[in-house]
Amino acid sequence: MIEVKGLHKSFGGEHILRGIDFKFDTGKTNLVIGQSGSGKSVLMKCMLGLFTPDKGTIVYDGQAYSSFSDEQKRNLRQKMGMLFQGGALFDSMTVEENVMFPLRMFTKKKKTELKDRVYEVLERVNLQDSGKKYPEEISGGMQKRVAIARAIVNRPKYLFCDEPNSGLDPHTATVIDRLIHELTVEYDITTVVITHDMNSLLEIGEKIAFLKDGVLAWKGDKSKIFKTDDETVTDFVYSSDLFKKVREAQQQGL
Amino acid sequence: MGYLQSIGEYFLMLKGVFGRMTKTSVLKELTFKEIDELVVGSLGIVAFLSFFIGAVVALQTALNLENPLIPKSLIAFAARQSIILEFSPTFISIIMAGKVGSYITSSIGSMRVTEQIDALEVMGINSLNYLILPKIIAMLTYPFLIAISMFLGVIGAYTAAVLGGFVPPDIFLQGLQEDFDSYHLFYAFFKTFLFAMILATVPSYHGYYMKGGSLEVGKASTTSFVWTSVVIIVTNYIVTQLLLS
Numbered sequence: 328m329i330e331v332k333g334l335h336k337s338f339g340g341e342h343i344l345r346g347i348d349f350k351f352d353t354g355k356t357n358l359v360i361g362q363s364g365s366g367k368s369v370l371m372k373c374m375l376g377l378f379t380p381d382k383g384t385i386v387y388d389g390q391a392y393s394s395f396s397d398e399q400k401r402n403l404r405q406k407m408g409m410l411f412q413g414g415a416l417f418d419s420m421t422v423e424e425n426v427m428f429p430l431r432m433f434t435k436k437k438k439t440e441l442k443d444r445v446y447e448v449l450e451r452v453n454l455q456d457s458g459k460k461y462p463e464e465i466s467g468g469m470q471k472r473v474a475i476a477r478a479i480v481n482r483p484k485y486l487f488c489d490e491p492n493s494g495l496d497p498h499t500a501t502v503i504d505r506l507i508h509e510l511t512v513e514y515d516i517t518t519v520v521i522t523h524d525m526n527s528l529l530e531i532g533e534k535i536a537f538l539k540d541g542v543l544a545w546k547g548d549k550s551k552i553f554k555t556d557d558e559t560v561t562d563f564v565y566s567s568d569l570f571k572k573v574r575e576a577q578q579q580g581l
Numbered sequence: 582m583g584y585l586q587s588i589g590e591y592f593l594m595l596k597g598v599f600g601r602m603t604k605t606s607v608l609k610e611l612t613f614k615e616i617d618e619l620v621v622g623s624l625g626i627v628a629f630l631s632f633f634i635g636a637v638v639a640l641q642t643a644l645n646l647e648n649p650l651i652p653k654s655l656i657a658f659a660a661r662q663s664i665i666l667e668f669s670p671t672f673i674s675i676i677m678a679g680k681v682g683s684y685i686t687s688s689i690g691s692m693r694v695t696e697q698i699d700a701l702e703v704m705g706i707n708s709l710n711y712l713i714l715p716k717i718i719a720m721l722t723y724p725f726l727i728a729i730s731m732f733l734g735v736i737g738a739y740t741a742a743v744l745g746g747f748v749p750p751d752i753f754l755q756g757l758q759e760d761f762d763s764y765h766l767f768y769a770f771f772k773t774f775l776f777a778m779i780l781a782t783v784p785s786y787h788g789y790y791m792k793g794g795s796l797e798v799g800k801a802s803t804t805s806f807v808w809t810s811v812v813i814i815v816t817n818y819i820v821t822q823l824l825l826s
Binding site: 375377401402404405407409411412413415416417418428429431432433487 | 601603604607691692695696697699700702703704705706
């Protein structure tokens with residue numbers, strides 16, 4: 328579990344996060360939603376340890392990040408998996424090498440054992456036949472799946488996903504969403520997904536934090552978000568015509 | 582103020598490069614890759630340039646040698662001195678700032694743009710050490726490239742001067758050995774070593790700290806070439822002043 332308490336962060340006088348309090352549960356996909364510039368990415372970078380918060384604490388399974396020694400911080404990083412918006416695969420490496428990379432860096436196992444683990448994970452994301460290909464030779468959706476495989480190959484405790492569906496067609500986006508959710512349950516990971524994709528919210532929104540202007544404006548789950556009367560949330564959720572029509576249909580009892 | 586900040590950032594980067602080390606087996610593999618890419622990959626262009634510039638230096642000297650009182654051996658002497666002292670170490674390094682420097686800046690810059698450096702950091706890897714140290718170690722072999730350049734420059738000079746009929750072979754070889762001072766070789770290789778470090782680190786700095794998208798990667802490569810050349814030229818002047826005057 329990751330707990331964020333009273334988190335503040337500003338850049339050059341601009342206050343980006345204004346006292347965020349939220350608990351990200353283990354074994355659940357925790358979604359952070361909000362408009363561009365609402366502070367979602369900054370919140371995630373604080374949780375990843377890439378930004379130091381101005382005020383507040385982040386607690387990983389009962390231990391505050393600020394109390395960690397450098398060694399503990401490095402160990403914590405090795406328990407984190409990250410799925411970047413663009414995949415961030417190393418383009419000079421094959422799919423197999425990309426997935427093997429975290430294992431090679433942090434374990435002393437033999438290459439055959441590493442390969443076994445790599446193909447076990449690649450099979451899990453249904454890419455066992457693409458090990459020898461380079462990232463440029465596979466589609467965007469496959470690249471995302473390779474990035475997921477790389478993120479989970481070290482059996483992380485925490486998985487962070489930055490807009491995992493951006494640039495993907497609706498079908499592939501759903502495949503990625505479901506894969507993230509399945510892996511979260513299977514590996515009992517604390518998963519944090521940054522998104523503004525409403526389909527993701529419908530698919531995997533087990534716990535949702537809605538940020539607006541750096542403030543936690545609403546929290547709940549997917550069953551509640553479509554019933555809330557909170558205007559800040561409804562303005563965001565029903566901003567697309569499709570969702571507006573769904574809401575109208577619901578109100579008319581269709 | 583901006584320049585001072587950049588200089589400070591550059592030295593902090595160097596401190597970071599020698600910080601937490603990457604696993605030795607991975608570092609070794611990366612270093613061999615970089616030697617292949619940066620040094621072995623430059624062999625062709627360096628050989629080509631060195632041979633022809635050596636030939637041109639000999640030709641120019643021969644064509645401008647009108648006074649019958651000046652011995653023909655001067656052609657070989659002048660070619661040797663200019664190749665060993667300046668052409669091979671300095672001129673080739675400036676060409677390398679364009680070839681190797683741009684490659685380093687654009688490859689690291691592209692990794693920055695596509696979040697690959699962030700990925701390394703999130704994994705708990707010292708990205709400065711992982712990306713830059715192999716390049717620094719690889720560039721330790723750069724003096725071998727310059728030694729080849731010196732040899733081929735002299736061969737080029739011999740070919741142009743002797744086969745061109747400007748000087749007999751024995752006179753050329755006599756001129757080549759005339760007043761040879763081995764300290765000049767020390768001077769040439771000492772500054773080559775400094776240039777190698779500049780070639781590995783200045784372009785890395787421009788790539789690592791670049792901001793923006795793919796257009797900025799191109800701009801960073803150009804800026805990197807300009808600044809690497811400037812630093813090489815200034816270092817050349819200081820080293821020459823300190824070691825030869």
